[in-house]
Amino acid sequence: MYRYDEFDERFVRERVAQFRDQVNRRLSGALTEEEFRPLRLQNGLYLQLHAYMLRIAIPYGVLSSQQLCQLAVIADKYDRGYGHFTTRTNLQFNWPKLKDAPDILDLLADVQMHCIQTSGNDIRNVTADQFAGVAGDEIEDPRPVAELIRQWSSLHPEFSFLPRKFKIAVIASQADRAVMKSHDVGIRIVRNKAGESGYEIFAGGGLGRTPMVGKRVREFLPKGQLLAYLEALLRVYNLEGRRDNKFKARIKILVHEIGIDAFRDRVEAEFARADAFSDDENAELARISAQFEVRNYEKLSARSETFEAARKSDPAFAEWVAHSLFAHKVDGYAAVTISLKPVGGVPGDMTSDQMRFFADLTDRFSLGELRVTHAQNLVLPNVKQDDLHALWRELGKAGLATPNVGLVTDIISCPGLDYCALATARSIPIAQAISNRFADKARQDEIGPLQIKISGCINACGHHHVGHIGILGLEKRGQESYQITLGGDPTENMAIGELLGPGLAAGDVPAAIERIVGVYLDKRADGETFIETVKRLGVSEFKAAFLAGAQNEAA
Numbered sequence: 091m092y093r094y095d096e097f098d099e100r101f102v103r104e105r106v107a108q109f110r111d112q113v114n115r116r117l118s119g120a121l122t123e124e125e126f127r128p129l130r131l132q133n134g135l136y137l138q139l140h141a142y143m144l145r146i147a148i149p150y151g152v153l154s155s156q157q158l159c160q161l162a163v164i165a166d167k168y169d170r171g172y173g174h175f176t177t178r179t180n181l182q183f184n185w186p187k188l189k190d191a192p193d194i195l196d197l198l199a200d201v202q203m204h205c206i207q208t209s210g211n212d213i214r215n216v217t218a219d220q221f222a223g224v225a226g227d228e229i230e231d232p233r234p235v236a237e238l239i240r241q242w243s244s245l246h247p248e249f250s251f252l253p254r255k256f257k258i259a260v261i262a263s264q265a266d267r268a269v270m271k272s273h274d275v276g277i278r279i280v281r282n283k284a285g286e287s288g289y290e291i292f293a294g295g296g297l298g299r300t301p302m303v304g305k306r307v308r309e310f311l312p313k314g315q316l317l318a319y320l321e322a323l324l325r326v327y328n329l330e331g332r333r334d335n336k337f338k339a340r341i342k343i344l345v346h347e348i349g350i351d352a353f354r355d356r357v358e359a360e361f362a363r364a365d366a367f368s369d370d371e372n373a374e375l376a377r378i379s380a381q382f383e384v385r386n387y388e389k390l391s392a393r394s395e396t397f398e399a400a401r402k403s404d405p406a407f408a409e410w411v412a413h414s415l416f417a418h419k420v421d422g423y424a425a426v427t428i429s430l431k432p433v434g435g436v437p438g439d440m441t442s443d444q445m446r447f448f449a450d451l452t453d454r455f456s457l458g459e460l461r462v463t464h465a466q467n468l469v470l471p472n473v474k475q476d477d478l479h480a481l482w483r484e485l486g487k488a489g490l491a492t493p494n495v496g497l498v499t500d501i502i503s504c505p506g507l508d509y510c511a512l513a514t515a516r517s518i519p520i521a522q523a524i525s526n527r528f529a530d531k532a533r534q535d536e537i538g539p540l541q542i543k544i545s546g547c548i549n550a551c552g553h554h555h556v557g558h559i560g561i562l563g564l565e566k567r568g569q570e571s572y573q574i575t576l577g578g579d580p581t582e583n584m585a586i587g588e589l590l591g592p593g594l595a596a597g598d599v600p601a602a603i604e605r606i607v608g609v610y611l612d613k614r615a616d617g618e619t620f621i622e623t624v625k626r627l628g629v630s631e632f633k634a635a636f637l638a639g640a641q642n643e644a645a
Contacts, residue, residue: 091152091459092237092381094202101244102199105206109133110192117189132212132250134205135191139511144183144194145208150218150236150260151179151462155452158460160201162445168194173445175430175438177502177553178257179217179462180208184509206244211252213243213324217259219267220427220463223382224471226419228262229279229287234379235316236260238371242317249324253331254339256324257296266582269464271295271304272556274341275323280310288312293323293353294345297550301586302342305350307357314372322361326353384472386457390422394475407482409531410493415478416469424475426456428468428485429492429500433529434522437503438466447488455481464553465502467495497534498542498607499525502553506546506563507570513546515563515570520544520599527600528607537607540620541580556580558621559606560587561599572599576606576632577624588629590636605639606632 094102109129116126130136134145146161161181165173168190169183176182186194198204208215216236223231239258243249249256259270262279270276276292289311295304311319327341330348345353401408416425428448431437440448448468452460455477456470463469473481485491494500501524504510506517521544528534543557547564554560560575572594575587594602607620609632614623624632 091154092233092378098202098241099199102202102204102206105133105204106192106195106199109195113188113192128210130191131209132207133191133195134208135186135188136209137511138184138509139507140509141185142188142191143509144186144191144205145176146181146183146198146203146205147208147215148179148181148203148462149240150216150222150233151220151464152233153460153462154201155449155458155460157201157203158445158449158452160197160203162442162449164194164197165442165445171443172439172441174436174505175440175462175466175468177464177466177504177551178215179220179464180215181462182505184505209255210250211254211256212250213239213246213252213256213258216240216243217257217268217273217464219261219263220461220469221267221416221425221471222262223384224416224418224420224423224425225263226417227265229281230262231379231382232260232262232277232279233382234375235277235279235289237378238317238375239320242320248321249328252324252328253333254336254341256327256341258320264582266580266584269553269556269580269584271582271584272297272301272553272580273304275320276304277316282310286312289316289319291319291323293357294342294350295584296340296342297553297555298340299337299548299550300340300342300346301550301555302346303584303586305345307350307354313375314368317371318364318368319357319361322364323357325360326356330356384457387420387423387472388474390420390474390476392421394422394478397475397478400479404479406493407479409535410482410491411478413493413495413497418472422475424473424478426470426473426478426481427463427495428470428490429495430467430490431494431500431525432489432492433494433499434526436518437501437521444488444490448490451481451484454484465500467500493531494534496539496541498528498537498540499534500541501525502541502543502557504544504546504551506544510546512549513563514548514565515546515572516596517544517546517552517561517563520561520563520572520596523596523600524603527604537611538619540607542603543578553580554578555586556584557587558624559603564593566593570596572596574599574602574606574636576629577621579621590629590633602636602639605635609635 115121136143259273278290291308292304461469501521503521507513541558544561545552545554556578578587579585
């Protein structure tokens with residue numbers, strides 16, 4: 091993991107002291123709420139429906155056991171004993187008091203964490219593949235590049251007041267496990283024909299009110315030129331992005347309005363004026379990369395007899411293994427996804443007791459490191475196969491061994507109208523109702539991989555546009571109404587789902603999902619997944635069943 095140096099430590103502590111002064115001035119009345127709002131947002135502090143919400147940055151989704159323990163301390167002392175992991179791999183506390191916010195930031199700084207730029211019209215938390223550094227299909231570990239961008243973008247004087255928020259993702263494999271094409275800028279580490287590694291750059295992706303798939307801006311950018319290219323791209327956006335209408339202020343609108351070719355030309359022209367090659371960038375990237383090298387892997391056999399014996403003798407363990415393991419690049423190890431989606435639970439929530447328990451497991455089984463995924467689950471990236479059965483038994487003690495990763499009950503959901511001031515409908519109760527409807531494990535396995543994503547407003551924090559089944563909650567004539575989309579895809583084949591029909595009342599949503607799943611089970615080919623069937627048949631095959639059911643419920 092990356093460790094702060096003296097500059098990092100001083101930078102974060104100075105920011106905490108600055109914000110403490112700003113909070114004191116707000117509490118004394120020296121600052122109005124209008125004056126204070128942009129200051130608190132750049133420090134991750136929102137004013138929600140019932141209380142403030144503090145959003146904590148988890149850069150590229152990496153946490154240490156010590157950091158997770160500190161989050162548990164904060165949850166108990168300043169919140170209500172839990173935290174909520176988000177689709178941007180951050181963690182949110184929903185009940186802090188304004189007067190306590192600087193003390194929370196101090197506690198975060200003690201473990202090299204912060205809330206800087208988790209809101210505001212700036213460059214947000216940089217995300218990456220949750221299996222970065224351990225995936226066998228990646229060209230190199232993308233986390234050092236993500237860390238380089240984090241350092242470069244923090245309080246960047248030119249890009250701290252952009253037309254709108256700006257999100258960046260970095261991956262290093264053909265498989266996109268970070269929804270990279272839904273970002274304002276997506277970066278894929280690639281190799282050219284000469285075998286040199288560099289960057290493929292995408293821009294103009296985004297969900298929200300106007301969902302768009304990112305488009306390629308650069309096929310290959312050599313190492314050492316990334317920050318100069320990002321500066322050129324952001325400068326074009328900062329100069330030409332709309333500020334007259336916040337709904338049209340994202341870079342995706344600029345790319346759409348002028349076209350990708352014109353946008354590329356402007357970026358390349360700006361880039362040509364820059365010092366495009368930087369030995370300093372390569373040296374800094376090498377320094378950062380050295381901190382991500384794992385040197386204490388044991389030399390193990392590729393096959394663990396202990397693991398294989400446990401899988402054969404314990405059906406419940408085998409069921410969990412079937413959905414939770416990801417192949418590790420080092421022999422004898424596995425990466426393990428831990429579901430934060432117990433049937434009927436709140437997606438992404440974790441209690442302080444679970445945090446402390448899981449931190450201990452992280453030390454015992456995963457070299458002290460864990461990951462947060464955009465799907466609101468956790469990953470232990472470095473588990474010996476010999477230890478998997480023991481890990482599973484321990485997870486079960488804390489209610490963290492639900493064997494549903496990637497299945498119909500592994501639902502992404504934003505906080506919705508239960509918390510968020512922007513929401514127009516509730517999300518959590520819909521997720522819970524669907525989860526309970528499909529609670530039977532045999533049925534989940536029969537359905538197979540199926541991603542349901544729920545947003546409580548058009549801002550799409552629940553990624554509903556790219557859900558195999560997407561659900562968007564809206565307000566309609568004073569009532570909550572839920573639109574259903576079908577055929578979204580968050581992978582390297584990213585696609586935006588198509589609307590099936592008119593909105594439904596909350597109580598009708600689980601039955602509608604049931605009908606959609608029923609069409610799939612009736613018409614799938616042998617071995618075909620849900621999304622494969624949708625792509626083969628087309629949405630119209632499902633729309634008839636959806637509309638017929640909606641008409642019956644309306645009658």
